[in-house]
Amino acid sequence: MEKIRVGIIGCGNISDIYFENCRSYENIEVVACSDLDIGKAQEKANTYNTMVLTLEELYESNEVDLVLNLTIPSAHTEVSLKALQAGKHVYLEKPLSISLKDGQKILxxxxxxxxxxxxxxxxxxxxxxxxxxxxxxSGEIGKPIAATAFMMSHGPESWHPNPGFFYQEGAGPLFDMGPYYLTVLINLIGPVRRVTGSAQVTFPERTATSEARNGETIKVNTPTHVTGIFDFVNGAVGTLITSFDVWGSSLSWIEIYGTEGSLRVPDPNTFGGPVFVKKQGDQVWREVSLTHGNTENSRGIGLHDMAAAIITGEAHRASGEMAYHVLEIMHGILTSSKTDQHYHLTSTCHVPKIMPVTNEIGRL
Ligand SMILES: NC(=O)c1ccc[n+]([C@@H]2O[C@H](COP(=O)([O-])OP(=O)(O)OC[C@H]3O[C@@H](n4cnc5c(N)ncnc54)[C@H](O)[C@@H]3O)[C@@H](O)[C@H]2O)c1
Incomplete structure (x- = not known):
């Protein structure tokens, strides 16, 4: 089977699950890794038995077809542009970029x-x-008319070894967690045409309590409690709250309300269930058996799907086009909050095709 040769740039916290999962996909092979901090890349190269290269060597390597960009948001554009310039496909962690202008440049x-x-x-x-x-x-809940999405926490400084970037532009709860929620809503309901938002910084400073940074002060430079309302192209209305300011909440992650029933969607930061439906006349929510596999931590399945697209020429599902639409929705929420006006989207995207019904897509 043809394999797409992957070079990983950014060997931090999230890289382990990619190194691990990439080993199990039949159409991907991680052939090299690199990082600004070459020691970190060396460590991962030793653990996962791959080659360490300097950044320039990796960009220029003839052995690499695709750069997997796992750097922090402020480096996403620079690394992606360098990789593309060197003739490599790019798959990157969210968000696509910090600014819309940079996102467009990448596309x-x-x-x-x-x-x-x-x-x-x-x-x-x-x-x-x-x-x-x-x-x-299949029409189980009729036509979707509304949705809610809530991501409420008190921020990652209690567990992340390097939490500073979460409070800078390009992160915060909206840009860090919003992509999970918005990507799911687009997949289930479709693209968005207009947004409204309110955004605030509740605590101007935070104190890290994770082991590596215990006691360090983090200056907050991005909103930490953000509410958005959006009008989907098909007429449905969505409400989103993302917050790093909340100690507790019992609101569901995502619910979709249809003309014939409601759907309770599982945590969009995970791959599994449970999924519940409540239709007209039902007294209680009914758990639905899952129709598809890949329910464990399958980070990298989007890369596997893109590798298949490179080989076959078909469309890939976790696309840059959809990421740009998500980015514009997030910017629109903040712009609306600043300007006291609705924001009208200029972008749209195709809704990705449903996955084939098999247990373990493309696993070795
Ligand atoms: N940590 C998580 O749980 C998690 C989960 C999902 C997504 N993500 C996303 O993954 C990305 C990385 O997050 P992380 O938690 O692994 O961060 P991290 O800080 O642990 O790791 C980032 C790595 O990128 C390297 N780097 C920074 N700038 C670079 C550059 N210009 N060139 C090369 N290397 C550079 C850093 O040296 C570091 O090793 C972010 O976009 C984040 O939103 C993280």
């Missing part, structure tokens, strides 16, 4: 070079959300 360069760009999150390709999509597409 334009890829287009000009005939290369593909894909982005996380790919949790929507897991069994939980694919089951929700199957239910909606």
């Amino acid at each position: 334009d360069l890829a287009n000009e070079k005939g290369l593909l760009v894909g982005t996380a999150p790919d949790t929507f390709l897991g069994g939980g959300i694919q089951t929700c999509k199957t239910l909606i597409d």
